[in-house]
Amino acid sequence: MIEEQIKKANIEAMKNKDTVARAFYSVLMNKILLEKIAKGQRDQMLADADVSNIVQKVIKELNDEKENYQKVGNAEEVANLNRQLEIASSYLPKQLSKDEIKAIILGLDDKTIPTVMKHFKANYNGQVDMRLVQEVLKELA
Numbered sequence: 751m752i753e754e755q756i757k758k759a760n761i762e763a764m765k766n767k768d769t770v771a772r773a774f775y776s777v778l779m780n781k782i783l784l785e786k787i788a789k790g791q792r793d794q795m796l797a798d799a800d801v802s803n804i805v806q807k808v809i810k811e812l813n814d815e816k817e818n819y820q821k822v823g824n825a826e827e828v829a830n831l832n833r834q835l836e837i838a839s840s841y842l843p844k845q846l847s848k849d850e851i852k853a854i855i856l857g858l859d860d861k862t863i864p865t866v867m868k869h870f871k872a873n874y875n876g877q878v879d880m881r882l883v884q885e886v887l888k889e890l891a
Contacts (some may be wrong), residue, residue, distance in 0.1 A: 752801040752841055759837075767789060774834040778808055802876030805841045812838065845877045851886045863887060 756778060763771035781804050787793050796804075818875040844855075854874075855866055863884075870883050 752793055752798045753795050754803075756782070756801070756841065770830045770833050770849055774808075774837050778805065778838070781808060782811075799876045802842055805838055806876070809835060809838045809842075826827055841878050841886070846874060846882075848882065848886055851878060852890065855883075855887060855890060861887075861890070 754772075756775060758803035760772070760779060763775055767870075781834065782796060782815060783799060784802060785793075785804055786794070800855065812831050812835050816835070819827040819831065851870075855861060857866055858866060858869060858878075860866075866887055870878055870880065
């Protein structure tokens with residue numbers, strides 16, 4: 751499970767005194783804990799799809815933060831955030847490409863927005879950025 755891998759990697763980062771990795775794992779583990787509390791499953795492991803969704807949210811936050819540091823010219827923080835993004839990406843399953851999404855949409859009988867979004871949420875959760883699905887769907891319309 752992804753959550754167990756994250757915990758082990760956090761311990762390794764502590765042992766290696768890797769402050770950049772530790773910062774990332776602290777944020778990620780806190781978000782996982784908050785999700786567990788919200789679901790009332792504090793003592794249970796989250797499903798990999800749930801952890802993947804959390805990782806995707808963290809990646810978006812890191813990208814926003816990186817953009818702000820780039821605007822003010824803080825190269826050191828940008829480098830740290832790039833490393834954190836690299837670590838975060840390693841926990842995501844292979845993401846579907848635009849062409850793969852297009853092929854899946856074309857294979858559906860009902861191509862209405864709600865139906866397509868439900869299909870991707872149910873069958874490809876964690877493997878696809880839902881904004882990208884929306885973009886492809888608009889291109890096909």
